[in-house]
Amino acid sequence: MTKIFDVIRKPLLTEKGQILREKNIQVFEVATWATKHQIKEAVELLLQSKVKGIRTVRIxxxxxxxxxxxxxSSPRKKAYVELVEGAPASE
Incomplete structure (x- = not known):
């Protein structure tokens, strides 16, 4: 089993990310080999909330x-994770 921080590298704190947080969407840099299922499991364990949907982008x-x-530069992968409304999110 992979560890949470092997899949999720770091949160991306940008202006666009702050605007998306108001819409209950978190942005993370993730491992390039990580699948959506692995990202979902890691985010649910990390944030203790349910995930509604995930969009990934390869850079x-x-x-x-x-x-x-x-x-x-190294290739990267970003994940836009939409959380369920009313679920607690980390600040």
Whole structure:
């Protein structure tokens, strides 16, 4: 069994995320290998509330440049988790 923090890396605290929190949607950066079922189980254990729906977005790696050195950023995956109305959410 995988651990919660292997699946959920960190919450994403952005302006868009704050607007979505008012609509009861939490945004997390998750592991690229995580499925929606694994994300749902991890969020329900972490936040102690029911999940209504999950949308995931894959962000591919990008080429980064610093002077003459070229590298790539790591690929990421975000999960938009909609919680059930009236369920307690973490602040």
């Amino acid at each position: 591919p790696s990008r080429t980064k440049r610093l002077g003459r050195f070229v590298g790539t």
